[in-house]
Structure formats: structure tokens, C-alpha cells
Amino acid sequence: MWQRLIDIQKSIVPDILSHMLKRLDILSCIETEQPIGRRTLARQLGMTERVLRREVEDLSQLNLIKVDAKGISISENGREALKEVEPFLTLIESRNDLAAQLKKQYPLKDIFVVRGDADQNAMVKDELTRLMAEELMKNLFKGAVVSVAGGSTMASVSKFLRPKHDNLLFVPARGGLGEDVAFQANSIVSHLAEATSGEHRMLYAPDSISKASLESLKEEPMVKEIIDLNSRSSMVIHGIGDALQMARRRNVTQEVMSKLDAANAVGETFGFYFDAEGNIVHKVKTIGLQLEDLENKTSIFAVAGGDSKKEAVKAYLKLAPQNTILFTDEAVAQHLLG
Amino acid sequence: MWQRLIDIQKSIVPDILSHMLKRLDILSCIETEQPIGRRTLARQLGMTERVLRREVEDLSQLNLIKVDAKGISISENGREALKEVEPFLTLIESRNDLAAQLKKQYPLKDIFVVRGDADQNAMVKDELTRLMAEELMKNLFKGAVVSVAGGSTMASVSKFLRPKHDNLLFVPARGGLGEDVAFQANSIVSHLAEATSGEHRMLYAPDSISKASLESLKEEPMVKEIIDLNSRSSMVIHGIGDALQMARRRNVTQEVMSKLDAANAVGETFGFYFDAEGNIVHKVKTIGLQLEDLENKTSIFAVAGGDSKKEAVKAYLKLAPQNTILFTDEAVAQHLLG
DNA sequence: CCTCCTGGGACGCAAAACGTCTCGCCGTGA
């Protein structure tokens, strides 16, 4: 809703928004280095003295900074503005620079980096899913089939989708991972279908099930359809989670927990747990999309952000197919580059 | 929450909003007059050709308008931006011009006019209460006593108050008007007290009560305290409602309804119904603030907006004391001036 | 046909922006 306001500002007065970011940059530099002189500051920010001087004059007139014989320092208003604007930055400017650096290092189809840390600012997570939803909509075509994984991140995607393309079909990537209902792929596909005026299929596969029953379940027509749809779907959207965190959230058995622990699992995505090297160390026994299926998808939209997921994402990139499109945040991106 | 973003933008780059509004003005003019030439447009908007030309060049580069041999016309993007930004305008710019005009006509302490129509855009109502809360906070002092009326508008005031002053005391202006619980003065004062870390008093006066019981109730110490506090409180905050709408919401008896109807009641405020000339035509029999008490208050904050309340507000101004501060919207203001 | 309105181009003046240098001030450290 409110994101629209910023979008409109971007489209009507883009230069002023960038001007605002520039001033914020100056402001935050002043905050850390205060008191600091004009020349030193100009050198540090990579601008000429005169240009910065104008900005300083303006900022001083706006009572955001104080300037005296000792140098420039930030005022109470300035500090407050800087602090309060911080959460919004993620909505205003994404870190395309970091994305470009990442692209050189990782051979993915595309990479998007959003400002901030999803763990500390809820808006970052929303912005991630919003971006993903936007890109997804660009890639959708009439009759497209989309495999959808579960998780808290995926659950908010439907907020940002609008009906636009016809005959879309959303299928749960895998069933029965032990999530809360709201985070289950089944719930999510129904929301996605509703948001886009498309259709969806459900997959009813119990959480814990014997190998034998699983095999017989696979012969059920409705289940077979899901497996088939997943193997020929053209897109996949999924999140990436921290291994132990996900395991805990899903209340896995002590046995599995020890197994994950022993294998040094760091990440998880739609039921597959992997270690820091990208080796699959555990698969949740259930029905649906397999890793091999990923190769022939048009696009795989992977979303994950927040400091707590940085190891998981790094590891995931070692097993991610080249048709992956990654959506992440600054916190993770820094770690991937560092 | 989000209003803060706009505030910050105002404080860091004040140009952003004025420039944006200017462009929106141009855009909306183009939309209605298209296709239109530069010169004609410039004359109409009261700016010189060259200045408008620059704007047109920019807007055209931003794909918000199309310009060809026939003249300037709005593009799909432009139309969309114009439409989507409309609800936000109320937050960006208030109609100080209308307020100034109103001040000439009505001898009130102060008048604030917010853009838009509260009936059609929920944000307008929020902005009204936000503005009121802000002004209220400016006027508060240590130990201030504030009489608070009920109603849906007052119920949202607490959202915009922050703890700042000490020992504030909020008292319900009048009790037992028949509102929903959430809109009762009793609930509202408790929220206000919580928001400001202040205190509050409750007034337990039943809705329908015989005259005799009412008189004996007035002798109760707790009730007496409320009456006393209301008579010596320094500020009052209240909304203004349409008479019949309020009567319906409060489920008044058929008898009262006919009385209001016969007397041509148009407005209501904290239990007093009045006609178009500002004569009180009905008083809800309950305990608390009396109209005579208003005279010696420091400030009376009256909030009302939306086309449906325009008659009520107009009538109210005929009985409002000079220490009233009115917060209203464009829809009402236009009617007051016209 | 003419006429009116259209966008675009051009020209010259004024103001604003800018790079650069200088000066006097003040705090710090020798």
C-alpha cells in the first residue's frame, strides 16, 4: 500500500529522491565523524568542496546540522531524522551495486539485493517478497505452472501479486514438511491463486508416513497429478532457511536433529537440508518436486534475507542451478562477498 | 508510522513535496485538457512558457506524458500515478489557504483544514486526528486535565499521542450516551492515558436512567469528582457528528428520534443535539461537561470531517465558543465557505 | 485557401553553481 507512494515518487520526482539519499549519506557521515571539517568531509564523500558546501549550507538552514568553529556536527533533529528514516531506506533504494558484484562471483540468472537486514527490520522481508512477486509477474505467461514451497517468506508473497495473467496454476512443491498451517505450501498456493485469479492444487500428504504407504500414495491419481505438475512446471518459488531453525520450527524428531547436527547442516530449502558445501545431508520423506527437476525450469525464484540466514544462503548457492534468481538483502550479500 | 516518512522528507528535502505537487498539478491539468499546447497550458497554470517547458520535457522523459504534433496528452503511466497518488495528498499538503479564508469568516482560536474528504478516504480521518493530537500535545502542560468526548473520531486519537508531559489526567466529558464500547469516552480516556503515561478517571453512568436516580447519582463522590474535573479542566477534545446518524448509532428511542426530526436537528456533539441555527434542541440526560463550562477552557479541540458532516459542522460553528480550535477537511471547508 | 494552435529550435541575458584561493579564528601540542 504505502510502497506505492514511494514508487510514485520514484516515477514523478526521481532526482529528488536521490537527492534525499545523498543528503542522508552526508548526514550519516557527519554523525560518525563529527566534528568534521568541510574539506575533510568532501574528500571522504568523494565530492568537491563547493558542492558539499552548498549541501552543508542547506542542511544547516534546515537545522539538521550545526556548524561552528570546531567543524560540522549533527543536531538533534538530524540524528532523529537519520534514525527514523533508516527502516524506510530499504524501500527507497536497493543495492544494485552489491547485486552487480555478486553476479560476477556467482553464475546465477539474476540477483537482487535489497537494503537492510531482514532480521532487524520487518520491512526488508516485505520488500524482498515484493520484489520477487514483481519479477515473478514479469515472467508469468498464460497457462504457466508454478511450483511453490512453504515457509514464512513465501506466505507473504500473495500480498504483492495482482491478477494479470490468465490460467495460472500454482502447485505445492512438496507436501508434509511439518510447518504451521499458515506456512504450509498448501495454504500458500491457495492464496496465490486467489490473488492472481488463478487456480491451485492441494497435496494431502501426511507429515510422518511409512515408506510403504508413501509408495502407495504416489499411485493415487491426485497425488500423481501433483508430481507430474511439479516435474513440468516452468517456475519455482521458494525460500531458504537456516537448517536448525527450520528443524526446530518443524518439530523434527530427536533422531533427525542429531543427524542434522552430525552432518553440520546449515541450510534448508523445500525439505532438503544441506551442509556448508552444498551437499544434501537429509531429505524429508515426502512427495513432490525433486532437486533434479530444477534443472529444466525456466526460472527458480529463491528468496532469503537476514543475518541469521547468511550461512544457509552461501551454502545454497553451491547447489543452486544456473537458472536461479536470488533475492536477498544487504546483510547476506555482504557475507557472500566477504 | 508512515506519516513519519513524509515528515522526514519534509525536513530533509522540503522541495521534494512541493515539486511533486507542482508536477501533479501540471499532470492533472493535462489530463483534463488534453490534448493541449504548451502556451495554453502555461497560461492556465499561471507559469511562464519556458518554466513549464522544462517540466514538460522532464515529464515526457519520465514517460508520464506524451507530446506530439497535436499537443501534450497524458500517458497510461501518468494517469495511473495521478490516480494512485490521490489518497496520499491529504498527508502531504494541508489546505492552509482554506483555513486562512475560514479564519476571516469565523472567529475561532484556530482552524486547520486537511486535504480530501474523510468520507471517501480513510486516511483523511487519520490525518485529522493526527493533526489534532499534535496540536494537543503542543498545548499540554504538566498536570493538565483534559475532558474527552466519545465517538469514532476520538477513538483514534490515542494512536498519535506519545508520552511527553507528566501527570496528565483525562476525564470522560459525559457518560452514558449509548455508544459502542470502543467509542465510549470511558474507553477512550483509558487509551489516551496509556499512550501518554498519564492517568484517567472513569464515569459509570447508565444509559437510560430516571431523573431521580440521576440526581442521587450526582451526589456520589466518584461522580462528583468527574463533574468537578470537567468543570475545571483546561482542555476539551471532541468530535462533531451528524444528528440523525449519531442518533441511529446510539439506538435512541423512537420518541427522541421524532423529537430530533421535528426540531430539524442537524448536528451533535458530546450529547447535545442542535439545529442548523446552532440552537440546542435536545440534551442526552447524563452527567458531565455542560455547554456553559466550555467558555472558560483554554482550548477546545473540535474534530470533524467528511461530506456527511458538513451541515453539522456549519451549525456547530454558530454555537462554538471563541476558544474552539477546529480541525476539518476540504469537503467541509468548501461548504463552510460556499 | 487561411488561420490558429501545435512542438521544437535558437538566441541572449541573468542568475545560480562551481572550483579555487585567501583570510582570520581557534584549539592543540610542543
Next chain:
DNA sequence: TCACGGCGAGACGTTTTGCGTCCCAGGAGG
């Protein structure tokens, strides 16, 4: 106490931008 380095502020000449104004070719409508 004195010298020095960093500070803001002022100044000045150059460059850039913005602006007002006029003109021109083209197209639509009468």
C-alpha cells in the same frame, strides 16, 4: 607562549544552467 593545522567564511572569475522571448515549420479545421 608560539606555531601549526584544521576550521568556517568570504571572495572572485569561470562555467553552467535556467529563463524569457521570438521565430519557424507543420498540421488540423474551417
